Amino acid sequence: MTWNGIAMYAGIALGAPLSLWMNAQAGIMVSFSVIIFLAGVSWISTVTLPAVPVDPSFVRVPFYKITGKVSDQGLALAFSSMGFACIASFIALLFEEKSWNHSSLGFFCFGGFYILTRLLFSSYPDKFGGYKVALVSFIIEIVGQLCIGFSVSGWMAIVGCALTGIGFSLVFPALGVLAIRKIAPQMRGTALGAYSAFFDLSLGLAGPVAGLIAGWLSYQSVYIFGAFSCSSAILILIKTKSRNP
Template sequence: MSSRSQATVAQAALSPPVVNVFLTLLPITLAVFVSFLTIGLPLPVLPLQVSGTLGMSPLVVGVVIGAQFAAALLSRSWAGNLSDTRGAKRAVITGLLFASASGVAYQASLAFASPVASVWMLLLGRVLLGCGESLIVTGSLSWGIGLVGPHNAGKVMAWNGMAMYGAYAAGAPLGIAVQGAHGFAGISVAAVVLPLLALTCMANVRAVAPTAVRRTPFYKVLGMVWRPGLGLALCSVGFGVITAFIALLFAARDWGNASLAFTVFGLAFIAARILFGHLPDKLGGARVALICVVIEALGQLLIWGAQSPAVAYAGAALTGFGYSLAFPGFGVEAVRRAPPQSRGLAMGAYVAFLDMALGITGPVLGALAGARGIEAVYLAGAIAVALSALVALRLLTSGSKDSAVSREEV
């Protein structure tokens, strides 16, 4: 065999195998969708259970709902290290078991005569669900990237994100239907069963080997991904004000039911992922994020100045379209800056910026709405999203230099 032939064979052996990205990711994506129904189903039902059935104040409702966010944020480091040191598949399986346990806690809350005891059990369920969500998201992203390669990281994030937000959209009306037919007990049983069903979806998908033999300090990885994470946090404000305040805007303007605004946001979000989800990998994450956050900011400005529901719907659609690809756009930049052995922890650190943004958006912009009117939150949203464009521009101009520096720090 000639030296050229030997070199060709050696190069082929070192090249990553060609995989069908869609078929490889499909079982994991389906598992994420089914498991996230466990989060979507209780969203419209839990406030009614806490305030109506148990007679608690709006503050208690907020604490119960927010407990999941707090648990998810605080467990990101643990989830990332578990994924890196024990394997991403194990992290997802553990997360599904935590999510199923949350349904057991919901069911147990119905057994107490004391409303206070019931609330404590619901809080336990929300904490378990937050830990499960953290493990599922972090593990599924790391697992998918391990299966199809870092060069397909944008597609992994696009498909996982579509599954997550699709489950939120489908879960809310489904939760109302389940509660109408079977009460809160039906929601509890569904929360137990759905994660176990998700487990069967991905049981036969091969695991990827752990990428690290020891825990990496969370602050080190946080330092690598803070710029893409900051971009994600700022552009997520646009998503946060849609979910938290669009119904209040429609009520204040006497425009009727705001459900269509959620629908067009979700449809635009999913359409962008299906049609253009490959672009962050092909064109570069920062470049795609820069274009998409400009689209998202325009959507926020449309809602701010809307004098009719049709204009608000158009703004919601532009917001959903732009935000849809901003997440994987900034995410590709986060993956580029993290070493392979800390990929799971990097994904956990990156998504933690989303947790922080959504946690801050509600109370801070709620206070702004009380002082300046509900429409003011959309001007603030446009400003925050526009600032994320500056982050994307910085990432685009810094290029590979930041990636090399970040990797040398580990």
């Protein structure tokens, strides 16, 4: 889980500034050609992976039952992912609205600090427990979202992006530890798939909901929404802790 996140957010951190540079140097067609080429490299590296052997004696458990077992952690992940989705969807528009420069630094700092936190503290969920790590992570992410929501300058918003990256970095593995500990070993792959689906669900819902908020209020209010969403994740985490001490 640690290296999966590092790889994905490294692409986010490097993609924004590199795409701007390529567009300025060679134009939009070259930029998208590079994107298509890199996607092809990813596909080739995937199809050449060796097949994983399947135990024929394994009894398949219905997916909905496994989803129910990880739903608490999945919902906490979904609500906490709203902050990332808001940055990905609206940070450039916020900078444009405010006439601030260097919006790509917001993506870079989010991804860069996300990766740095994963590299330095990836052992913390196993060392201190998923509950404590997730709780601290949520608090840091809330501070980051509020920093963007009440920012008075581009640099303050960039700091908020960095704090959001730090806070969000360990959320997935911390909640993942809590999710799979009650799942039988032979079902943990499916459980992780169900757990990860909540992240995808969050990304799918965050854009339209945050877009409505931005239309009614402002782009900065989107990040107040992100902070409230992450606060909801804390409530879910506390409820889960009280139910499963």
